[in-house]
Amino acid sequence: MITIKDIAKEANVSAGTVDRVLHKRGGVSPKTEEKIKKILKQKKFKINQIASSLAMKKHLNLSTLIPFFDEDNLFWKSPFSGIQKASEQVSAYGVETNNFFFDQFDPKSYIEAYEKLIKTKPDAVVMAPLFIKETVQIISSLNEKETPFLFLNVNQQGYNNLCYIGQKSFEGGALAGQLIDLCIQAGDEILIVQTRKNLENYSSISQRVKGFINFFEKNNLNTSVHQVQFEGLTNLKKTAETINELLKKNRKIKGIVIPSSRASNIVELINPSLIEGLKVVGYDTTPKNVSALKKGQITFLISQKSFNQGYKSITTMVNYLIHKEVPEAELPTPLEIVTRENVEFIEYDKRRYNSEL
Amino acid sequence: MITIKDIAKEANVSAGTVDRVLHKRGGVSPKTEEKIKKILKQKKFKINQIASSLAMKKHLNLSTLIPFFDEDNLFWKSPFSGIQKASEQVSAYGVETNNFFFDQFDPKSYIEAYEKLIKTKPDAVVMAPLFIKETVQIISSLNEKETPFLFLNVNQQGYNNLCYIGQKSFEGGALAGQLIDLCIQAGDEILIVQTRKNLENYSSISQRVKGFINFFEKNNLNTSVHQVQFEGLTNLKKTAETINELLKKNRKIKGIVIPSSRASNIVELINPSLIEGLKVVGYDTTPKNVSALKKGQITFLISQKSFNQGYKSITTMVNYLIHKEVPEAELPTPLEIVTRENVEFIEYDKRRYNSEL
DNA sequence: TTTAAGTTCGTGTGCGTACACAAAGCATCT
DNA sequence: AGATGCTTTGTGTACGCACACGAACTTAAA
Helix, strand or coil, X not given: CCCHHHHHHHHCCCHHHHHHHHCCCCCCCHHHHHHHHHHHHHCCCCCCHXXXXXXXXXXXXXXXXXXXXXXXXXXXHHHHHHHHHHHHHHHCCCEEXXXXXXXXXXXXXXXXXXXXXXXXXXXXXXXXXXXXXXXXXXXHHHHHCCCCEEEECCCCCCXXXXXXXXXXXXXXXXXXXXXXXXXXXXXXXXXXXXXXXXXCCXXXXXXXXXXXXHHHHHCCXXXXXXXXXXXXXXXXXXXXXXXXXXXXXXXXXXXXXXXXXXXXXXXXXXXXXXXXXXXEEEECCCHHHHHHHHHCCCCEEEECCHHHHHHHHHHHHHHHHHHXXXXXXXXXXXCEXXXXXXXXXXXXXXXXXXXXX | CCCHHHHHHHHCCCHHHHHHHHCCCCCCCHHHHHHHHHHHHHCCCCCCHHHHHHHHCCCEEEEEEEECCCCCCCCCHHHHHHHHHHHHHHHCCCEEEEEEEECCCCHXXXXXXXXXXXXXXXXXXXXXXXXXXXXHHHHHHHHHCCCCEXXXXXXXXXXXXXXXXXXXXXXXXXXXXXXXXXXXXXCCEEEEEECCCCCCCCCHHHHHHHHHHHHHHHCCCCCCEEEEECCCCCCHHHHHXXXXXXXXXXXXXXXXXXXXXXXXXXXXXXXXHHHCCCEEEEECCCHHHHHHHHHCCCCEEEECCHHHHHHHHHHHHHHHHHHCCCCCCEEECCCEEECCCCHHHHHHHHHCHHHCC
């Protein structure tokens, strides 16, 4: 292991001078700078990140702004777990993380959470920009304070966010299209079930639907695609009636796609006699979805590895703040295909996420 | 951030005493030990791994023993890349890694490589135990020297290896069964193509075949499964003839499984008129396989994330040596399903593997 | 009481780097 | 020559922890 001292000795200078060259801090004569650089290359010197981190001791203050989760809506638990995991790890680097939560159905709570957040004067913000109008406000406030920020799981265009970490929803929709297409036969029909109405045009769910439909178009498949929308999942009885009737009338429907994370809620409503032979594709490995997958009610789940998203959002931001490492504008998380036969290993892997040093 | 000094002050002892408790090095009276432990818990103290690693400065010497790769057989490139990546990272911890390679078809080279390896007196060995008889020899030599070792990608039962890192081949076969089953219709038949003959009973490939067949049995599906075996892929002309004739004779065959990493080599031989409508499942995302996947010649690839396997083998061993962290006996890597629609993101993710701190 | 041996604990140093501060070198001008 | 300002370089300390060394204290035997 080559150390700064080794380099210094070789170049007949002090460690401080080598350090100045390494960090481009100036104040070094061109001659010695060249000499040092040459030796650095020749000896293949690499900064010892361990020692570097210890010595830095910049005290950083990160904040996150994401929806909270409850029993009904567990989706955001997973990214938050990733955030927590990463926070633990970076705490050794002198990085403190504060989390602020809001109601994913209430724009006001989003603004309120932000106001609490900004009072702590964070050095950077990791956020899920769910609401459009309010995001404009928040971003202009962050820009004023020159606070860097990145978008997690939800992408909004037109901002100077450091990057976007999350899935590519359109492509996620196309994948569902392919999976369904592989499972059905010529002449069979498909149903898309949306659990909420009036979604903004660029929401994940809308994008998935577009990607799904586009898959059939670009491959010149003239499969009929039906659609139903419900206004939330409050009136379960009515929802069940609607779906079951629809399936009864259209016995050619062999594939169902539920482009939200609520696939389990839907399949539970379907009459057992009707679900036989149906292929169902849903999204996200929430506990309920996994359980339905194991029971055979769901055929495929497309996971966006949201734990990893949360984890990566923190490490990416910290890398940026500490090492000035600018990430690519989009860091798409994989579209992971989960079935009954591989779900065990997926979950196992998640539990073992901490095997890095 | 709570430091050892903070704990020491709180407990009215010196940092040294706290350190003794933390590392169970003895020499502390029961009273003070209890007191310190209580404060440790109360303040949620966690060792700063950064500082810990810096201070340790044990100089460790790791060795790996895996097959080399060439253009024809690229599979082992991926685990090796993972090993290299991890080696770079752990070099900051004072761990040096030396790699020894052998010919995956030549037991002698395996022994020879080991003999070179053991001369460097490694503190631990990461190895792919491809050959049975020779492995017995090697392991008894390692045990004599009390050198810990783990198995990578290839599992052999009955040894005191620290753990096994790799895929679960039987389950990987079952997954292929499910995927094929989803794609075909009642009455369709299936073909298993093995690219080598006389494989040992417990090899990955045999296990995959068993898992595949077992899938249909356990689900009471009476799908006909044909099998062909070739003695390597040397006589391509004859191989092509054999396969194409077989497919011509059995027009009911709608699904093909190639339980090795050579799926692309096989599908290239199939007559274009015969491949239409065939669903093909292969293993491992080698460049050629991925290319065939994109062209539509392969429907599904089941990846074992071998890059991650290599990476994890190093970090697991280092964690064991430095932090005495004993891993679970089996660390299965996920069975990742790859199709034309998600392959881009899979690869992308691999390139970005270094986003951890 | 003295001595020895064992137990319990504190101190100091080093790991490799970052950075503040001080020191030295150098040229210019009075 | 001395003073001044600028550039270039060296030195020292801290980061949090691990561990060697030795000091203080206890107990038992001489």
